[in-house]
Amino acid sequence: MKPAPFEYHAPDSLEQALELMSQHAGEAKILAGGQSLVPAMNFRAAQPAVLIDLNRAAELSYIREDVNVIRIGAMARERHLEFDSTIAKRIPLLHEATPFIAHPQIRNRGTIGGSLVNADPAAELPVLTTALSARLKARNQSGERWIDAQDFFVGMFTTALNADEILVEIELPFMPARTGWSFMEVAPRAGDYAMMGVAALVTLDESGKCKGARIVYLNAGEGPVDAKETAKLLEGENINDKLIDDAANMASEKEINPFGNMHASVEFQRHLAKVLTQKTLRVAIQRAGEMQ
Amino acid sequence: MTQSNSITLTVNEQEYTRSVEPRMLLSDFLRHELGLTGTHVGCEHGVCGACTILFDGESARSCLMFAVQANGHNITTVEGLAPLTSTPLPVGEGQGVREGLHPLQQSFWEAHGLQCGYCTPGILMSMLPFLKENPDPTEDEIRHALSGNLCRCTGYQHIVDAVKLAAEKMK
Numbered sequence: 001m002k003p004a005p006f007e008y009h010a011p012d013s014l015e016q017a018l019e020l021m022s023q024h025a026g027e028a029k030i031l032a033g034g035q036s037l038v039p040a041m042n043f044r045a046a047q048p049a050v051l052i053d054l055n056r057a058a059e060l061s062y063i064r065e066d067v068n069v070i071r072i073g074a075m076a077r078e079r080h081l082e083f084d085s086t087i088a089k090r091i092p093l094l095h096e097a098t099p100f101i102a103h104p105q106i107r108n109r110g111t112i113g114g115s116l117v118n119a120d121p122a123a124e125l126p127v128l129t130t131a132l133s134a135r136l137k138a139r140n141q142s143g144e145r146w147i148d149a150q151d152f153f154v155g156m157f158t159t160a161l162n163a164d165e166i167l168v169e170i171e172l173p174f175m176p177a178r179t180g181w182s183f184m185e186v187a188p189r190a191g192d193y194a195m196m197g198v199a200a201l202v203t204l205d206e207s208g209k210c211k212g213a214r215i216v217y218l219n220a221g222e223g224p225v226d227a228k229e230t231a232k233l234l235e236g237e238n239i240n241d242k243l244i245d246d247a248a249n250m251a252s253e254k255e256i257n258p259f260g261n262m263h264a265s266v267e268f269q270r271h272l273a274k275v276l277t278q279k280t281l282r283v284a285i286q287r288a289g290e291m292q
Numbered sequence: 293m294t295q296s297n298s299i300t301l302t303v304n305e306q307e308y309t310r311s312v313e314p315r316m317l318l319s320d321f322l323r324h325e326l327g328l329t330g331t332h333v334g335c336e337h338g339v340c341g342a343c344t345i346l347f348d349g350e351s352a353r354s355c356l357m358f359a360v361q362a363n364g365h366n367i368t369t370v371e372g373l374a375p376l377t378s379t380p381l382p383v384g385e386g387q388g389v390r391e392g393l394h395p396l397q398q399s400f401w402e403a404h405g406l407q408c409g410y411c412t413p414g415i416l417m418s419m420l421p422f423l424k425e426n427p428d429p430t431e432d433e434i435r436h437a438l439s440g441n442l443c444r445c446t447g448y449q450h451i452v453d454a455v456k457l458a459a460e461k462m463k
Contacts, residue, residue: 007295008314008360031361038356039337042317051314055361079350103440105418106338108350109357190439 003041010053014060014139017052017166022141024050025164031055032075032114035106060113060168063087072170074113078125079104081112090174093199097128097183103191113167116152119159122193122219126153128183129170130224131199131216137169144168153223178211179203180288182280185218186272188263194219195264196272200280202234204288210234215247215281217273220256227255230277239285248277299363303328304372306381306388312359319343321359322369328387330370330413334442341441344414345369351418370413373397373420395461396420405454407445415441419455423462431456 011017021028029048031037032055040046054060060075065086072081081087082098101107101115101124115125116136129136129149136147138161152160161167175181185197197218205211213234217225230251237243252274260266300309303326310325317336322328322345334340336355343354346368371387373394381388393401396416406412415438422437423429429437434455435448443451 002317002320003315005294005313005315008297008358010360010363034356034358034361035338035353038317038358041315042336042355053361103341104422104437105341105344105351105353105440106356108347109352190436 003038004044004047006048007050008053009050010056012056012058014057014166014168017054017057018139018141018164020050020052021166022164024052028052030114030117030166032117033077033110034114035102035110036114036118036120054166065090068174070172070174072112072172074116074167074169075111076113078102078107078110078112078115082107091132091172093132093175093181093183093201094128094172096181097124097199100124100183100185100187100194100197106191112170116170117159117161117167119153119155119157119223121156121221121223124183124185124194124197124218127197127199127216127218127224129172130226131201131214132172132175133214134173135171136167137171138162138165139168140164140166146171150226156222175201176203178205178288178291180284180286180291182283182287184276184280186276195261196220196258196269196276198273198276198280200277200284202239202281202284202288204285208238208289210237210239213281215251215277217251217256220258220269220273222257225256227251230255234281239281244278244281247281248274251277297360297363299360301362301365301367303367304369304387305376306385308385310359314358314360316359317355318345318357318359318362318367319354321362322354322367325359328369328371332410332413334410334414339442340411340414341418342411342414344417344441346417346421349421351421368417370416373416396423396458399458399461400451400454403450403454403457405446405451411441411443411445415443415451419458423455423459427459427463429455429459 028050031051031053060073062073063084078101088095134149180202183199185194187194199216201214203211213231215227230247252270258269296311319333322331332342334342338353338356345354374390377391378389
């Protein structure tokens with residue numbers, strides 16, 4: 001298995017990369033961590049004519065705290081997210097979920113931007129950025145624009161980026177006060193693509209009622225599946241076991257649309273979604289309650 | 293038109309300069325250009341872990357990188373584990389003489405942590421940074437750390453034993 005020939009560029013600044021992107025719009029691919037693109041090229045499923053390697057653009061690799069948000073450069077490695085103390089403190093959902101992304105050897109190279117732009121419905125980071133209401137900054141030679149994560153993933157392996165745009169930054173708001181979190185997935189082997197996964201956030205008000213919830217699924221449709229109706233069911237309520245069961249049933253039967261694969265039938269995926277919804281909601285509610 | 297890029301990189305402390313086509317995988321470069329066939333190639337899509345090397349000290353799949361990306365970087369392969377007996381390294385491009393085994397290799401020998409040995413170089417290169425970060429790992433942590441390396445012979449039990457032994461030896 002060998003990749004098809006391509007023209008290779010390794011710009012050492014974002015400006016140069018944007019210029020190359022504009023010159024080769026439509027025929028160029030960005031090489032970030034390469035942990036999904038290179039396998040696809042080895043299979044010749046992907047045969048980009050031009051490869052623009054961002055690994056030498058050091059300015060895109062950062063994690064920094066700003067006012068009520070954390071800003072992450074698109075080339076920050078998944079391993080850096082995993083061990084970042086600010087993320088652990090301010091966005092514990094992301095901290096909890098990062099070790100589920102593939103294996104350490106993959107996280108050493110894989111980048112947040114690369115995973116988001118790849119838009120694999122079975123990947124963790126698209127689900128997490130959706131659940132966390134991230135904003136994504138795209139740039140081309142003429143300017144920049146911000147895209148909400150929920151509008152970024154437009155289909156299977158498809159994003160809202162234009163052919164001359166590069167994803168440069170991910171802005172993640174701190175998790176709000178009294179917000180509990182949980183991420184769980186079931187995979188045949190640790191690090192494999194999960195058959196089903198759920199990120200849950202629950203915010204309680206001072207009386208312990210649910211102020212807001214977000215429940216987002218991976219491998220449950222063409223992109224991250226945001227179970228909005230299920231979240232509405234919880235809002236304004238004192239969440240008890242019956243309501244958790246109702247929510248799990250609604251999400252797993254009505255809101256997700258899994259396709260099934262060689263490891264899991266559609267029925268099994270729905271079953272996993274139901275059980276994981278119950279479990280993640282319980283953990284998230286408990287954690288939110290502990291912060292009262 | 294075939295593009296050719298000149299690269300200079302360090303492999304096991306020795307510097308090499310070569311001309312490569314951008315599509316050449318780092319795994320193929322190590323094996324075919326440098327003759328360092330200790331890095332094994334299994335699946336070539338990042339699943340099996342046989343080609344794991346250290347890239348600037350961190351474990352990575354050499355089949356998921358292009359050799360041209362290693363320009364200016366520091367690579368360690370399984371050939372670089374055993375202690376060097378000749379310093380400085382030979383002028384030119386030799387790998388130098390190494391004798392004996394690294395404690396991690398010694399542990400795999402003693403605990404029978406391999407059968408056919410195909411997966412072993414990748415496992416060693418994954419366990420080296422793991423044991424540096426976790427000098428006293430639990431069995432669960434070891435199994436988790438091994439999840440990115442496939443072995444089809446051993447059932448992993450003796451590999452886990454070997455890593456435990458290596459943790460002892462490397463303390």
